[in-house]
Structure formats: structure tokens, C-alpha cells
Amino acid sequence: MDFEFSPEELDFVADVRRFIAAQKALPDAADVMAPDREADSMLADSPARRAFNRRLAEAGYLGMSWGREYGGQEKSGVYDYLLNEELASVGAPLIGKGVGCIGKTLIAHGSEKLKREFLPRILKAETEFALGYSEPSAGSDLASLQLKAVRDGDDWVLNGQKLWTTSAHFADWYWVAARTDPDAPKHKGISVFLLPMDHPGLTVTEIRTMGDHRTNQVFFDDVRVPGDYLVGNANEGWTYVCEALDYERFTMxxxxxxxxxxxxxxxxxxxxxxxxxxxxxxxxxxxxxxxxxxxxxxxxxxxxxxxxxxxxxxxxxxxxxxxxxxxxxxxxxxxxxxxxxxxxxxxxxxxxxxxxxxxxxxxxxxxxxxxxxxxxxxxxxxxxxxxxxxxxxxx
Ligand SMILES: Cc1cc2nc3c(=O)[nH]c(=O)nc-3n(C[C@H](O)[C@H](O)[C@H](O)COP(=O)(O)OP(=O)(O)OC[C@H]3O[C@@H](n4cnc5c(N)ncnc54)[C@H](O)[C@@H]3O)c2cc1C
Structure with missing residues (x-):
């Protein structure tokens, strides 16, 4: 039984600590790294935070566990975990949604178009995502979600509401689970879509939690999504949502x-x-x-x-x-x-x-x-x- 990390993993931790020490010397450090901050209030957007994420990307810390054909390094997921542990200890933004949940799900199930469009942007930290799963009647029992997506020609039209979407007020893209077959058993009729957060049919309103964390409710009013922004196959979204949660395990x-x-x-x-x-x-x-x-x-x-x-x-x-x-x-x-x-x-x-x-x-x-x-x-x-x-x- 060995509770310690390997010499290579410890070298990596030392490397990340050097990176963090260099970041601390930069003028915007206090905006990005605040170890005293409660974890859930780290999610506010700022130019400094985005710049920090880009520097993480330039240092090769994003997509480490992705395949080489997608610009990754084929490292074990433990490196993502070690990186996040160091970042969290200084109150810096963590890697997560883009690299883990969305990137890895696209690699496994996304079309070539979606891979080409999103993977390079994730690796360069150019895109912020929000995750739209929870709804007023679907939180713990997520498979009960009711946001409706109806096919119309090559497009899908989404109507309904999401609740608790963290970062919806500054994200660029929305990763959304919607019901595409209301007659199928509840786990079977769900699909996942990607849509731009500035879509005119979306209305984002603020909710403040008791911990001063900003989250949001999002209303969908005839949100038209082109068919090629459906992730993987229609009605198989529940599998993708569950897999995406598994991918997060190393990082969250x-x-x-x-x-x-x-x-x-x-x-x-x-x-x-x-x-x-x-x-x-x-x-x-x-x-x-x-x-x-x-x-x-x-x-x-x-x-x-x-x-x-x-x-x-x-x-x-x-x-x-x-x-x-x-x-x-x-x-x-x-x-x-x-x-x-x-x-x-x-x-x-x-x-x-x-x-x-x-x-x-x-x-x-x-x-x-x-x-x-x-x-x-x-x-x-x-x-x-x-x-x-x-x-x-x-x-
Ligand atoms: C700060 C914050 C950020 C979030 N960010 C996001 C996000 O970005 N995207 C997103 O999609 N969601 C997000 N969520 C939603 C989060 O995943 C849900 O709040 C959570 O899953 C609980 O769901 P609910 O709020 O609907 O509560 P409910 O499921 O309605 O639960 C209410 C209460 O009943 C209890 N309960 C429910 N079911 C059972 C059961 N079977 N047995 C025993 N007790 C039960 C719960 O423990 C809870 O105490 C966020 C939530 C918070 C608070």
C-alpha cells in the first residue's frame, strides 16, 4: 500500500507550483488567486480570470488527458486532478467543464464538425461554457427534465426553463440537456445540444444563493438550434450526461x-x-x-x-x-x-x-x-x- 504519488507526478506538482509562483508575481494576481475565498464564489468572470486561463493553456495544462490527435498529451487523469488540487489551494480557477465534461464527451460522441469547432477553442481557453441540466422540477431527479426540443426541418426548437445554471451570465456556449421524445421512458428521450449563450431566445436572470454565489435561471423562448449542434445521437443524451459527470471525477x-x-x-x-x-x-x-x-x-x-x-x-x-x-x-x-x-x-x-x-x-x-x-x-x-x-x- 502506497499513499504517495509517483516521482513523475511529484515533479509535475513542483512544475505547477513554479507556474503558480510566477503568476503570483503578475499585477492581476489578486484578482485571480484568493485562497480565502469560498470555492463557490470563484466563478465570477473577469478579464484577469480569462487571461489566467489562457496562460494555463499556453503552459500546456489544458487537455492533458486528451488523445494526441485532439491536441492532448495522453496523460493519466491524475494529472488533471493534481493540477486542480494546486489551483484550488491558492483559490485560482479550476479546469473542469470545458476540458472534462464537454471536451471528453465531444471526443467520445461528437461529430467531426463539433470536434473541429470546439476542441481547439477549449485547448486555448477561448470559450467559457455553462451546463444546463437542472430545472425547477428536475434537480436530484435529473432524468425528469422537461425542457422541450422539437424537430423543425433540419433544426430543433427549444422551449422551457433551466434553473441554477452557474456562469450563464458570462459563458459563451450553453451545453443543454432537453427532452426530445416525451413518449419514451424518462431516461431514453433526452438529447444534448450546444447553443450560443447570446441566442436572442434565451433570457438569463440572476439568483443569489445564501453563500453570495451568483447562479441563474434561463428561459428558452423558441430557441432554434441547427441540427448539427445536436451532440451525438438524438435520445441518447442521458448516457452522455452520465459519462460527462464521470469525466469530471478527476477534476471536481x-x-x-x-x-x-x-x-x-x-x-x-x-x-x-x-x-x-x-x-x-x-x-x-x-x-x-x-x-x-x-x-x-x-x-x-x-x-x-x-x-x-x-x-x-x-x-x-x-x-x-x-x-x-x-x-x-x-x-x-x-x-x-x-x-x-x-x-x-x-x-x-x-x-x-x-x-x-x-x-x-x-x-x-x-x-x-x-x-x-x-x-x-x-x-x-x-x-x-x-x-x-x-x-x-x-x-
Ligand atoms: C450553487 C449551485 C450551483 C449549481 N450549478 C448548476 C449548474 O451549473 N448547472 C446545473 O444544471 N445545475 C446546477 N446546480 C443544481 C444542483 O445540481 C441541484 O441544486 C441539486 O442537484 C439539487 O437539486 P434541487 O435544487 O432541484 O433540489 P431537489 O432535488 O428538489 O431536492 C430538495 C431536497 O430534497 C432532498 N431530496 C431530493 N431527492 C431525495 C431523495 N431521493 N431522497 C432523500 N432526499 C431527497 C434533497 O437532498 C434536498 O434536500 C447548482 C446548484 C447550486 C446550489
């Missing part, structure tokens, strides 16, 4: 921000005094923080199990559910602990002059709740573990 799970949060928690205990005594000397708080340290180690090991299983070619559904459940709930427990330790003052928001740690923990308390919902709620992860991992009956 980072433990780095939780480690950064834990270090900030230790610092908080060291520098905060109550009645003349440092919080770090309080036996109850010491006991609780020691438990959190053990839990952080557990989260790291659960995460390694996801990566190890995926590297052996398995689809680590149960391992990923365990890690998602445990790590996002751990983030919440850390924020809860910080607020308990700070007492009533901890509830002050960042704009209050006396807010401890500039309101970081109050914000974390709200934002970590959102982490337990996005990408599949904690209850849904528990269902996966119960059913697929423990063989308990479906309820």
Missing part, C-alpha cells in the same frame, strides 16, 4: 480549500483571545479542533480512494459519493466550529467594522451549506451509498 474533487480553511481555523485560535486567554488554550476548543484534524485526514484519504479507483478504470460512484458527502459536510463543521469559537461577534458580516477575520467565518457558514447541495445534495449521496455501496433496497 479538491480537498485543498478545506485544508486552507483548516489552517485559517488554527490561526484564528492562535490570534483570538477571550478574557485574556488565547482560544488555542481552551481545552474544549482544542479537543474539537483535534477531531477536525483527524476528519481532514479522513477526507483526504476518501478523496485518494476516488482517484485510485478511477485510475484503475473503475467508475468510483460510491467512493465519490462518500467523499462528496464527507468533505462538504466537513467544510460545514469547520465553519460551525469557527462561529462557536468566536461567539456572537462571529455573526458580524464582512462589511461590519469589527467583524472578526473580516467576516470570513460568517460567510463560510453560509457558503458551505451551498456546497452540500450543488453537484448532488448530501441526501442524494447517502442514497447512492446505501443503494449501490451497501446493497440496501431502493426507496
Amino acid at each position: 474533487f479538491t480537498v485543498g480549500p478545506i485544508r486552507v480553511k483548516f489552517d485559517a481555523l488554527l490561526e484564528l485560535l492562535r490570534i483570538t483571545r477571550r478574557d485574556g486567554v488565547a482560544l488555542a488554550d481552551d481545552p474544549l476548543l482544542r479537543r474539537s479542533v483535534a477531531r477536525l484534524a483527524a476528519e481532514l485526514e479522513s477526507a483526504t484519504m476518501l478523496q485518494r480512494r476516488v482517484i485510485a479507483a478511477a485510475m484503475k478504470g473503475a467508475v468510483p460512484t460510491v467512493e465519490a459519493a462518500m467523499y462528496k458527502l464527507y468533505s462538504t459536510e466537513l467544510g460545514r463543521r469547520m465553519a460551525d466550529f469557527a462561529l462557536d469559537a468566536l461567539g456572537p461577534e462571529g455573526l458580524l458580516r464582512h462589511d461590519a467594522p469589527d467583524a472578526p477575520a473580516a467576516g470570513k467565518w460568517e460567510h463560510s457558514y453560509r457558503a458551505t451549506v451551498v456546497d452540500t447541495i450543488g453537484g448532488g445534495s448530501s441526501e442524494v449521496q447517502k442514497n447512492i451509498i446505501a443503494r449501490r455501496g451497501l446493497g440496501l433496497p431502493l426507496r
Whole structure:
């Protein structure tokens, strides 16, 4: 049993750290890298963020696990994971949607036209995507989605609504799942389309989450999509959606921000005094923080199990559910602990002059709740573990 990465993988990590150190010296660094930021608020657009992504591309960090014929390097997916872990630890944008979900699905199922049009742009970080899966009545039960796509000559015409589309307000292209056969069983009548986000039939409106994260609802009013922007075959979209989620496994799970949060928690205990005594000397708080340290180690090991299983070619559904459940709930427990330790003052928001740690923990308390919902709620992860991992009956 070896929990360490190989010498080549460690060399790669050192290389990424040199890249990040060079980025930190640039004038726009503070706009792009903010390790204290909650992970879900990294998704705002800015010229600095786009420039950072282009520099990632120029350094050869995008599409590392793609085939060479598509401009990739045929590296194992573990390199995408190691890269994201380093990026997440400094609060930088992660690689994900374009390279993982959309790029890899197009490589596996897309037409030559779609490959030629999108893959080079993904590799150069020229295109931002939004993912349109969830709807008002289809979140956890995604296969119930109702956005309607009807054939009209060579085109498809889309009507309906999506909900919670993160980055719809700045993305260039929309990757959308729609119902193309309402009479088929619900998993069978779904197709995936690509459409420009500035299509006149789309209306994007803002939703603010309790964690200050901007997400959106998107309304479709006779959105006409040419037939060659259908991804793969009609009515086989559910397979593509599930595969796309599998491709994300290497890139979406980072433990780095939780480690950064834990270090900030230790610092908080060291520098905060109550009645003349440092919080770090309080036996109850010491006991609780020691438990959190053990839990952080557990989260790291659960995460390694996801990566190890995926590297052996398995689809680590149960391992990923365990890690998602445990790590996002751990983030919440850390924020809860910080607020308990700070007492009533901890509830002050960042704009209050006396807010401890500039309101970081109050914000974390709200934002970590959102982490337990996005990408599949904690209850849904528990269902996966119960059913697929423990063989308990479906309820
Ligand atoms: C910040 C954020 C960003 C997001 N970004 C995107 C995005 O870019 N694109 C996109 O398509 N979606 C996105 N989502 C949507 C996300 O995937 C869904 O919110 C999530 O899957 C839950 O679906 P829902 O909100 O419809 O809740 P529901 O499915 O309605 O669930 C409501 C509650 O019921 C519980 N529940 C549901 N089913 C079960 C069950 N079978 N057993 C037990 N409990 C159950 C849930 O755990 C939850 O507590 C985002 C969500 C958030 C919060």
C-alpha cells in the first residue's frame, strides 16, 4: 500500500507550483488567486480570470488527458486532478467543464464538425461554457427534465426553463440537456445540444444563493438550434450526461480549500483571545479542533480512494459519493466550529467594522451549506451509498 504519488507526478506538482509562483508575481494576481475565498464564489468572470486561463493553456495544462490527435498529451487523469488540487489551494480557477465534461464527451460522441469547432477553442481557453441540466422540477431527479426540443426541418426548437445554471451570465456556449421524445421512458428521450449563450431566445436572470454565489435561471423562448449542434445521437443524451459527470471525477474533487480553511481555523485560535486567554488554550476548543484534524485526514484519504479507483478504470460512484458527502459536510463543521469559537461577534458580516477575520467565518457558514447541495445534495449521496455501496433496497 502506497499513499504517495509517483516521482513523475511529484515533479509535475513542483512544475505547477513554479507556474503558480510566477503568476503570483503578475499585477492581476489578486484578482485571480484568493485562497480565502469560498470555492463557490470563484466563478465570477473577469478579464484577469480569462487571461489566467489562457496562460494555463499556453503552459500546456489544458487537455492533458486528451488523445494526441485532439491536441492532448495522453496523460493519466491524475494529472488533471493534481493540477486542480494546486489551483484550488491558492483559490485560482479550476479546469473542469470545458476540458472534462464537454471536451471528453465531444471526443467520445461528437461529430467531426463539433470536434473541429470546439476542441481547439477549449485547448486555448477561448470559450467559457455553462451546463444546463437542472430545472425547477428536475434537480436530484435529473432524468425528469422537461425542457422541450422539437424537430423543425433540419433544426430543433427549444422551449422551457433551466434553473441554477452557474456562469450563464458570462459563458459563451450553453451545453443543454432537453427532452426530445416525451413518449419514451424518462431516461431514453433526452438529447444534448450546444447553443450560443447570446441566442436572442434565451433570457438569463440572476439568483443569489445564501453563500453570495451568483447562479441563474434561463428561459428558452423558441430557441432554434441547427441540427448539427445536436451532440451525438438524438435520445441518447442521458448516457452522455452520465459519462460527462464521470469525466469530471478527476477534476471536481479538491480537498485543498478545506485544508486552507483548516489552517485559517488554527490561526484564528492562535490570534483570538477571550478574557485574556488565547482560544488555542481552551481545552474544549482544542479537543474539537483535534477531531477536525483527524476528519481532514479522513477526507483526504476518501478523496485518494476516488482517484485510485478511477485510475484503475473503475467508475468510483460510491467512493465519490462518500467523499462528496464527507468533505462538504466537513467544510460545514469547520465553519460551525469557527462561529462557536468566536461567539456572537462571529455573526458580524464582512462589511461590519469589527467583524472578526473580516467576516470570513460568517460567510463560510453560509457558503458551505451551498456546497452540500450543488453537484448532488448530501441526501442524494447517502442514497447512492446505501443503494449501490451497501446493497440496501431502493426507496
Ligand atoms: C450553487 C449551485 C450551483 C449549481 N450549478 C448548476 C449548474 O451549473 N448547472 C446545473 O444544471 N445545475 C446546477 N446546480 C443544481 C444542483 O445540481 C441541484 O441544486 C441539486 O442537484 C439539487 O437539486 P434541487 O435544487 O432541484 O433540489 P431537489 O432535488 O428538489 O431536492 C430538495 C431536497 O430534497 C432532498 N431530496 C431530493 N431527492 C431525495 C431523495 N431521493 N431522497 C432523500 N432526499 C431527497 C434533497 O437532498 C434536498 O434536500 C447548482 C446548484 C447550486 C446550489
